Amino acid sequence: xxxxxxxxxxxxxxxxxxxxxxxxxxxxxxxxxxxxxxxxxxxxxxxxxxxxxxxxxxxxxxxxxxxxxxxxxxxxxxxxxxxxxxxxxxxxxxxxxxxxxxxxxxxxx
Amino acid sequence: xxxxxxxxxxxxxxxxxxxxxxxxxxxxxxxxxxxxxxxxxxxxxxxxxxxxxxxxxxxxxxxxxxxxxxxxxxxxxxxxxxxxxxxxxxxxxxxxxxxxxxxxxxxxxxxxxxxx
Numbered sequence: 001x002x003x004x005x006x007x008x009x010x011x012x013x014x015x016x017x018x019x020x021x022x023x024x025x026x027x028x029x030x031x032x033x034x035x036x037x038x039x040x041x042x043x044x045x046x047x048x049x050x051x052x053x054x055x056x057x058x059x060x061x062x063x064x065x066x067x068x069x070x071x072x073x074x075x076x077x078x079x080x081x082x083x084x085x086x087x088x089x090x091x092x093x094x095x096x097x098x099x100x101x102x103x104x105x106x107x108x109x
Numbered sequence: 110x111x112x113x114x115x116x117x118x119x120x121x122x123x124x125x126x127x128x129x130x131x132x133x134x135x136x137x138x139x140x141x142x143x144x145x146x147x148x149x150x151x152x153x154x155x156x157x158x159x160x161x162x163x164x165x166x167x168x169x170x171x172x173x174x175x176x177x178x179x180x181x182x183x184x185x186x187x188x189x190x191x192x193x194x195x196x197x198x199x200x201x202x203x204x205x206x207x208x209x210x211x212x213x214x215x216x217x218x219x220x221x222x223x224x225x
Binding site: 001033035037042043044045048049054084086088094096097098099100101102103 | 142144146153154155156159168170171204206208210211212213215216217218
């Protein structure tokens with residue numbers, strides 16, 4: 001099945017830009033979705049279809065996808081952005097199967 | 110308002126059976142796939158399987174096929190995840206979630222603890 005690879009951790013100072021990558025074979029041909037999970041809470045969708053934001057998600061969150069890497073970018077990082085972030089696609093073998101990346105812990109220094 | 114409300118935390122012994130639930134409201138329950146996701150303590154998200162409540166079409170992740178059963182009762186807008194014989198390694202948080210263009214709504218999670 002399809003594999004998504006994320007860095008385990010990313011650290012960034014407040015006010016700076018965080019970039020979290022998600023690698024996969026020709027991932028640029030797929031639609032990538034991103035979820036934020038804070039401790040003790042359920043995941044929340046922050047980016048869908050590579051770069052679209054659900055209502056209520058700040059414009060500071062953006063996404064891109066090309067080649068073998070998708071990227072979630074968080075601009076002007078705030079302390080409240082500290083969380084685990086997961087990328088997700090629908091599996092190549094079956095559009096009904098869900099595939100998650102291993103997750104990236106974003107630490108705000 | 111779309112909501113997925115899951116049943117409460119469970120503490121079970123190895124070998125016991127369990128069925129947890131996920132009740133949808135605020136939308137047409139029969140028109141969207143509902144999936145189940147496992148999160149073991151301190152670990153990432155793992156997709157277990159998915160059901161279409163409209164006709165109960167069900168698919169499983171190969172990792173969970175034969176280990177759990179997913180079902181739904183559309184008359185009460187509720188999906189279920191069940192085990193016939195729990196193991197200590199089933200200790201985890203379990204989430205139900207709705208598939209739309211992405212996974213747009215999640216339940217609050219059900220913590221299952223299996224310990225002798």
